[in-house]
Amino acid sequence: MDFFKASLRYPRIRSSPCRDGRFAHNVIAFRADELSSIVNVGAHTAPETFEFADNAWYCLDRPERTRQLVRLPVPETDATYGVEPEFADPSEGDLRIQNESADAGVRDTER
Numbered sequence: 566m567d568f569f570k571a572s573l574r575y576p577r578i579r580s581s582p583c584r585d586g587r588f589a590h591n592v593i594a595f596r597a598d599e600l601s602s603i604v605n606v607g608a609h610t611a612p613e614t615f616e617f618a619d620n621a622w623y624c625l626d627r628p629e630r631t632r633q634l635v636r637l638p639v640p641e642t643d644a645t646y647g648v649e650p651e652f653a654d655p656s657e658g659d660l661r662i663q664n665e666s667a668d669a670g671v672r673d674t675e676r
Contacts, residue, residue, distance in 0.1 A: 587615070
């Protein structure tokens with residue numbers, strides 16, 4: 566059976582778009598010179614149904630531009646932008662948060 570006949574016999578199954586995702590309570594560190602976009606919205610995505618909340622965003626090489634660089638498909642609630650989370654040694658790639666009290670100021674660790 567050739568491909569054309571097979572495709573008539575077995576129609577494509579259409580799936581629902583990816584939806585209702587939640588991205589919350591994260592510390593996100595990135596470099597502006599290595600990133601083209603924060604979120605990739607594909608063809609089979611319903612971005613308006615996603616929720617972004619309580620995240621801490623930090624641009625390692627341009628912290629003053631963090632807010633401008635974080636472009637999300639929907640508004641985020643209770644986020645922080647450009648506040649250094651006291652990483653252990655970011656120049657060496659060690660992004661562990663050193664001070665628990667600093668971490669608590671960036672995100673709620675109780676959740």
